[in-house]
Amino acid sequence: MKITYKVLSLLLVLVTLVAGCSNAGKEEVASNVVEYTLTSGMDNGQMVYIGVGGGIDGVKNPMLSAYVGDLVRITLTSGEGVEHNISFPDFNSTSANVVGKGSSTMIEFAVDKGGKFSYFCTIPGHRQAGMEGKFEVSGQAVAAVPTSEAQGSFTGATGPIVVSGASATGADIVRDPTELPTPLPRREPQTVRIDLEAVEIEGQLADGTTYTYWTFNSKVPGPFFRVRVGDTIEVHMKNLTNSTMPHSVDFHAVTGPGGGATMTQTPPGEETTFTAKALNPGLYVYHCATPMVAQHIANGMYGMILVEPEEGLSPVEREFYVMQGEVYTTEAFGSTGHLTENIQALLNEDPEYLVFNGAVGALTEQKPLKANVGETVRIFFGVGGPNFTSSFHVIGEIFDRVYEQASLTSPALTNVQTTTVPPGGATMVEFGLEVPGRYILVDHALARLQRGLAGFLIVEGPENPEIFNGTPVPGSGH
Numbered sequence: 001m002k003i004t005y006k007v008l009s010l011l012l013v014l015v016t017l018v019a020g021c022s023n024a025g026k027e028e029v030a031s032n033v034v035e036y037t038l039t040s041g042m043d044n045g046q047m048v049y050i051g052v053g054g055g056i057d058g059v060k061n062p063m064l065s066a067y068v069g070d071l072v073r074i075t076l077t078s079g080e081g082v083e084h085n086i087s088f089p090d091f092n093s094t095s096a097n098v099v100g101k102g103s104s105t106m107i108e109f110a111v112d113k114g115g116k117f118s119y120f121c122t123i124p125g126h127r128q129a130g131m132e133g134k135f136e137v138s139g140q141a142v143a144a145v146p147t148s149e150a151q152g153s154f155t156g157a158t159g160p161i162v163v164s165g166a167s168a169t170g171a172d173i174v175r176d177p178t179e180l181p182t183p184l185p186r187r188e189p190q191t192v193r194i195d196l197e198a199v200e201i202e203g204q205l206a207d208g209t210t211y212t213y214w215t216f217n218s219k220v221p222g223p224f225f226r227v228r229v230g231d232t233i234e235v236h237m238k239n240l241t242n243s244t245m246p247h248s249v250d251f252h253a254v255t256g257p258g259g260g261a262t263m264t265q266t267p268p269g270e271e272t273t274f275t276a277k278a279l280n281p282g283l284y285v286y287h288c289a290t291p292m293v294a295q296h297i298a299n300g301m302y303g304m305i306l307v308e309p310e311e312g313l314s315p316v317e318r319e320f321y322v323m324q325g326e327v328y329t330t331e332a333f334g335s336t337g338h339l340t341e342n343i344q345a346l347l348n349e350d351p352e353y354l355v356f357n358g359a360v361g362a363l364t365e366q367k368p369l370k371a372n373v374g375e376t377v378r379i380f381f382g383v384g385g386p387n388f389t390s391s392f393h394v395i396g397e398i399f400d401r402v403y404e405q406a407s408l409t410s411p412a413l414t415n416v417q418t419t420t421v422p423p424g425g426a427t428m429v430e431f432g433l434e435v436p437g438r439y440i441l442v443d444h445a446l447a448r449l450q451r452g453l454a455g456f457l458i459v460e461g462p463e464n465p466e467i468f469n470g471t472p473v474p475g476s477g478h
């Protein structure tokens, strides 16, 4: 008995010692608190998280790991000044947004289940632009948490819903279709400076409806540039300090990787520049090419540049600048108030709005095209998109000449009713005006008319009954 007691006492002492040691060990390495520091940045045109310190130092979108029962602490710092956050939706944890270079935020959450998970930035478009990494947890679940419940807390993709808020007013982002440079005089090739400024702006999308546009120079489309073949363009790409995104520009007129996008990924508050020689005459689209590119285009970042052939274009009385685009909102077409972008709808190619020159009514009530009987008009027409091909048509007119695919060095097609223009493509059409009245610019996929896609060409002058005669029916809409 005595011996047994002694053995037991010894055992007890040993157990206590071992327990003490192991506790001390845990505290020393804090094995149940896992800390990671990440910063945000750009890499190859992608948005990324970059690891700071330890085994993840410098690693893009590093794999993070922990054990069940750990407490995870994540510090996120804005490395480039763009607004971001970090979310672990499976653990119901999302940080506050970091705003401005160097600002940081921290989250902590308990790891209650094992498995493979993701972390990402929940700001629309950022996950798709690259801000996503893996989070692996070893061990068994501490308490059963239904995965579906945890996933249900993340509401990334909702279908369009009708929300009619109070009507809202925003800036006029509509590009006047007459705002374009006049034909260039005959001259030797020269260097032409092109100034672009990325401006994120709350603009008027429709009556009582606003939307946060991303623009080149505060209008949609961006400025129309006009150079001569052989000219060198010197592009200055500026991004306003208050931007939430980096922006860039890809000129389809440029020969070189990314059309300039590789050299113009521009963080908020900075400026980039490059030069390029215009080798091929034509009418070309330019657009922002910062990931997710489709999002930047949908939000309004597109425009056109005309590279005139050496001999120039034939003279016409009037030239117009029109571009087609799509807007993807969470709220249904016709909602009032400030509408929010819907990335899932963008990925589904399911826009609520389709517009000429940026907004509903832009080229009808607000800034219609105007001309006179006897004149010849030329329309530089392009599709920013990002997704929809246009079947461009002017109701009541026939295109005398279509420079198909905006090829200015091929013979024009003659006498065309409707012409196909792909996203990131353009056309140049010309036609004479014989009869006064109101002509309607459409995409002949006419369901789109119901979503805002219409423009007016108002032609004044004497009636021409020999060509068109009769009595208009009231309310015909033409």
Ligand SMILES: [Cu+2]
Pocket (backbone or CB within 6 Å): 198, 214, 245, 246, 247, 248, 288, 289, 290, 296, 301
């Ligand atoms: Cu952009």
